[in-house]
Amino acid sequence: MNWNLFVTELVSGITHGSVYALIALGYSMVYGILKLLNFAHGDIYMVGSFIGFGIITVSGGATNLGMPVWLLLFVMLFCAMLGGGLLGVMIERFAYRRLRNAPRIAPLITALGVSFFLENAAQLVLGAQYRSYNSFSWKNPIALHGFTLPAQARISYAGVIVIVGTVVLVVGLTLFVQRTQLGKAMRATSFDREAASMMGIDVDHVIVATFFIGSALAGAAGVFNGIAYQQVWPYMGFTAGLYAFIAAVVGGIGSLPGAVLGGLTIGLAQSFSIGYISSTFSDAVVFGILIAVMIVRPSGLLGRAAVSKV
Amino acid sequence: MSTDPTDPTAPRVGVDEWVASHEQRRVERPGLLGVVERTLAQVPSPAFYLGFAVAAALLPAVTSNGYIIDVGLNTLLYMLLALGLNITVGYAGLLDLGYVAFYGFAAYGYAMLASPQFGLHWDTLAVIPLVVIATAFLGFLVALPSRRLVGDYLAIVTLFFGELFATVYQNGESMTVFGFSRKYDVTGGPNGIPNIDQFHVFGARIGALNYTAYYYVALVFFMVLLFAMYLVDRSRTGRAWRSLREDPLAAELMGMPVNRLKLIAFACGAGIAGLAGTIFAAANTAVFASEFDFTSGLLIIVYAMLILGGAGSLGGVIVGALVVNVSLEVLRDPGHATWVFYTLICATLVARMRPWRWLGAIIAGTAAFGFVVHAIVSAAWPRGVDGQAAVGGVLGSGLRHWVVLPSNPTMIGNIAFICLVLAVLVLTLLHGSMQKLAMIPTLYLAAFVWENRLVVEPSITRLILVGVILIVLMNARPQGLLGTSRVEIV
Numbered sequence: 001m002n003w004n005l006f007v008t009e010l011v012s013g014i015t016h017g018s019v020y021a022l023i024a025l026g027y028s029m030v031y032g033i034l035k036l037l038n039f040a041h042g043d044i045y046m047v048g049s050f051i052g053f054g055i056i057t058v059s060g061g062a063t064n065l066g067m068p069v070w071l072l073l074f075v076m077l078f079c080a081m082l083g084g085g086l087l088g089v090m091i092e093r094f095a096y097r098r099l100r101n102a103p104r105i106a107p108l109i110t111a112l113g114v115s116f117f118l119e120n121a122a123q124l125v126l127g128a129q130y131r132s133y134n135s136f137s138w139k140n141p142i143a144l145h146g147f148t149l150p151a152q153a154r155i156s157y158a159g160v161i162v163i164v165g166t167v168v169l170v171v172g173l174t175l176f177v178q179r180t181q182l183g184k185a186m187r188a189t190s191f192d193r194e195a196a197s198m199m200g201i202d203v204d205h206v207i208v209a210t211f212f213i214g215s216a217l218a219g220a221a222g223v224f225n226g227i228a229y230q231q232v233w234p235y236m237g238f239t240a241g242l243y244a245f246i247a248a249v250v251g252g253i254g255s256l257p258g259a260v261l262g263g264l265t266i267g268l269a270q271s272f273s274i275g276y277i278s279s280t281f282s283d284a285v286v287f288g289i290l291i292a293v294m295i296v297r298p299s300g301l302l303g304r305a306a307v308s309k310v
Numbered sequence: 311m312s313t314d315p316t317d318p319t320a321p322r323v324g325v326d327e328w329v330a331s332h333e334q335r336r337v338e339r340p341g342l343l344g345v346v347e348r349t350l351a352q353v354p355s356p357a358f359y360l361g362f363a364v365a366a367a368l369l370p371a372v373t374s375n376g377y378i379i380d381v382g383l384n385t386l387l388y389m390l391l392a393l394g395l396n397i398t399v400g401y402a403g404l405l406d407l408g409y410v411a412f413y414g415f416a417a418y419g420y421a422m423l424a425s426p427q428f429g430l431h432w433d434t435l436a437v438i439p440l441v442v443i444a445t446a447f448l449g450f451l452v453a454l455p456s457r458r459l460v461g462d463y464l465a466i467v468t469l470f471f472g473e474l475f476a477t478v479y480q481n482g483e484s485m486t487v488f489g490f491s492r493k494y495d496v497t498g499g500p501n502g503i504p505n506i507d508q509f510h511v512f513g514a515r516i517g518a519l520n521y522t523a524y525y526y527v528a529l530v531f532f533m534v535l536l537f538a539m540y541l542v543d544r545s546r547t548g549r550a551w552r553s554l555r556e557d558p559l560a561a562e563l564m565g566m567p568v569n570r571l572k573l574i575a576f577a578c579g580a581g582i583a584g585l586a587g588t589i590f591a592a593a594n595t596a597v598f599a600s601e602f603d604f605t606s607g608l609l610i611i612v613y614a615m616l617i618l619g620g621a622g623s624l625g626g627v628i629v630g631a632l633v634v635n636v637s638l639e640v641l642r643d644p645g646h647a648t649w650v651f652y653t654l655i656c657a658t659l660v661a662r663m664r665p666w667r668w669l670g671a672i673i674a675g676t677a678a679f680g681f682v683v684h685a686i687v688s689a690a691w692p693r694g695v696d697g698q699a700a701v702g703g704v705l706g707s708g709l710r711h712w713v714v715l716p717s718n719p720t721m722i723g724n725i726a727f728i729c730l731v732l733a734v735l736v737l738t739l740l741h742g743s744m745q746k747l748a749m750i751p752t753l754y755l756a757a758f759v760w761e762n763r764l765v766v767e768p769s770i771t772r773l774i775l776v777g778v779i780l781i782v783l784m785n786a787r788p789q790g791l792l793g794t795s796r797v798e799i800v
Binding site: 031035037090094095098099102103104105106107108109110112113114115116117118119120121123124125235238239242245246249279280281283284286287290291294295298 | 399403405407455462463465466467469470471473474477478481482604605607610613617621724727728731735738763764767770771773774776777778779780781784785788789
């Protein structure tokens with residue numbers, strides 16, 4: 001067995017999976033509360049990626065930088081999360097809020113419209129071409145004292161940054177949802193919106209907070225993706241959003257650990273099928289996993305089976 | 311309101327009057343308009359369809375302009391697509407976001423059986439039924455694992471299926487059988503399949519690029535299917551589909567075979583898309599996988615047509631496809647698009663702005679605002695006004711003295727575009743006279759962005775407008791323009 005290929009694909013899968021997991025978390029949170037498939041979520045990820053690109057370009061890039069790398073990373077993440085979060089809140093306010101009690105298909109079509117608008121507006125403003133994060137120094141393989149990886153197995157700094165950053169954000173989110181009052185309100189609203197509002201929870205406020213946090217995570221995912229894979233372009237959000245949503249469904253929609261597990265599953269499946277089968281059919285493998293999970297466990301790997309009351 | 315309980319018109323406890331009298335409470339317009347409306351309501355809808363068929367059949371007789379016939383053919387193909395989607399989404403209420411894949415599958419199916427790709431040149435009479443049945447069967451297969459899924463899960467499975475289709479066909483130029491056989495060129499990959507045969511039946515053949523012939527073929531298929539749908543709508547299956555859409559649980563409890571109904575709806579929708587796909591492939595003589603993926607916008611456009619017309623309404627399919635496709639075509643030409651843009655803004659203002667004096671004030675204010683800004687800019691920064699308007703004639707020369715047209719507008723146009731989006735969003739938050747005052751600079755900004763940025767890139771502008779129309783329409787009328795709002799029973 002070729003261990004180099006195995007390790008490379010494993011790391012690549014976890015890196016990709018981390019990005020998917022961060023996007024899937026936002027999808028899952030919004031779906032849990034509004035039962036809305038927010039197709040525009042992937043495009044928030046795209047906007048976050050472009051914000052990071054703008055900052056890295058303005059500051060001269062990672063190769064000839066005016067500030068320490070850790071500061072640049074921090075500024076990129078902060079701006080992308082803030083920008084993504086505000087964009088998410090705006091979308092909720094202007095496109096979805098009036099449709100909360102409309103038939104289910106109306107907000108879905110609106111979400112498609114928002115997604116399409118954002119993609120084409122980005123293409124108008126930023127151009128259709130691929131842009132590249134200028135972060136080549138982070139692509140060097142890591143060399144640690146007393147421990148050498150197999151010659152061709154590459155673990156780059158970028159991969160480590162993405163994986164560690166994702167773990168930090170996920171732990172932070174878990175603490176927030178479990179320990180704070182707003183997190184408790186979110187869980188209550190997701191459990192039963194009507195009952196929560198009768199108990200004095202300001203549901204509007206909770207929904208805005210959910211959109212902000214979920215979209216901020218998507219913005220962070222955009223920056224991470226840029227660091228690890230360089231390329232950004234206006235239509236990147238659609239495919240990534242699709243994979244992330246599948247990750248959320250596979251993990252169990254509405255469940256936060258499920259979103260992370262689903263993201264890693266999809267990332268690894270994709271990466272190993274590219275490495276061992278063919279890149280053309282990696283989509284087919286992911287589709288197969290989705291169908292299999294739908295048939296065997298319709299509520300997802302970690303989801304609770306919903307009891308529907310009549 | 312009388313509260314006397316013996317009064318027969320008073321609301322009674324325990325009787326659901328609101329729902330029962332829903333039809334009668336629809337406001338009937340007074341005057342001539344009301345008479346026209348009531349008379350029209352008595353005409354059976356097939357009469358309208360026949361009227362449309364006659365008008366559409368006369369189009370090639372009226373004009374010999376190849377471009378118009380081509381647009382007409384495209385519109386008919388869109389109508390066929392919307393008709394098929396209307397079954398899945400409009401009647402059965404299943405959100406099928408992979409619909410375009412069926413269209414592409416059939417287009418490729420026709421291309422493979424009637425082109426030099428595999429050296430097959432089958433008779434059209436054999437190919438069309440075969441491809442339509444195969445596509446319907448594919449729809450059945452996609453629906454099979456998804457039949458247990460609730461609406462949103464179905465949406466995501468089908469959406470991903472659509473992307474999967476596009477990826478596989480895009481990369482299908484060197485396929486192997488599980489990696490063991492030699493490589494076959496199945497789909498031509500990014501180059502697609504060129505040199506597709508024209509429709510040919512027993513040796514008789516439609517000439518190359520004869521769009522008029524395909525126009526009639528599409529029209530005949532569309533009219534036959536439209537009348538079939540009209541009958542299906544009233545049949546047992548049609549009623550069952552609608553009950554499924556309104557409440558799947560109740561339908562199941564009433565003994566409806568819910569799973570079978572879903573599968574039939576999917577297969578029928580896919581089959582109609584398949585028919586449209588064969589005509590598309592033959593008329594265009596080449597197919598490319600990139601025409602069928604999400605970024606091409608085909609899916610969104612077909613949904614926009616269906617939603618605009620009102621899902622579940624057959625007349626809506628015709629109106630929606632006609633309005634959307636003709637507008638998209640008009641937007642291709644910068645000169646026409648500019649006229650449409652200003653007409654649309656003025657029409658919207660006239661229709662929505664009350665009282666009248668505010669309407670006059672806003673139009674006059676915007677005009678004055680424009681001349682003032684133009685004067686200031688031309689004094690302070692002469693290069694800011696030496697650009698060219700996209701439209702010529704009276705409108706163009708008027709615009710040159712009103713809109714600021716910088717000689718290099720890309721950067722400033724982009725910034726203005728973002729500002730315009732924000733300004734429109736802020737506008738929806740304001741009320742009363744503040745909103746009306748804020749409208750003046752927003753309108754001018756819109757004209758500025760249009761002249762400097764949007765009109766320069768018509769292909770992107772069209773798609774942006776489709777997105778905006780969907781958002782605005784859904785927020786204003788969630789049931790679509792021609793759809794009737796359903797009575798929601800809680």
